[in-house]
Amino acid sequence: MTRARVTQILNLLKLSWKIRTELVQMPPDEQEYFSERKLREIVKLQYASQQMEAFEKLKSKYNG
Numbered sequence: 001m002t003r004a005r006v007t008q009i010l011n012l013l014k015l016s017w018k019i020r021t022e023l024v025q026m027p028p029d030e031q032e033y034f035s036e037r038k039l040r041e042i043v044k045l046q047y048a049s050q051q052m053e054a055f056e057k058l059k060s061k062y063n064g
Helices: 003-014 017-025 036-043 048-063
Strands: none
Touching (some): 003 036, 017 048
16 A cells, blocks of 8 residues: 555545544445545535535435
8 A cells, every 4th residue: 555545545544533433334335436436526615614515415416
């Protein structure tokens, strides 16, 4: 595993705890929609409030 890949994975820990909790509580079929690649964009946001706003937008796309 490359150093860059390890960094990508560990950066997911920077997600707001609310988002992480919500993801863990989702059914597996719903979790699949929220891929690591999609979540990486949210991780780049500095504040939890910004992350939550971006996550809510992503959820609304899933719900159609």
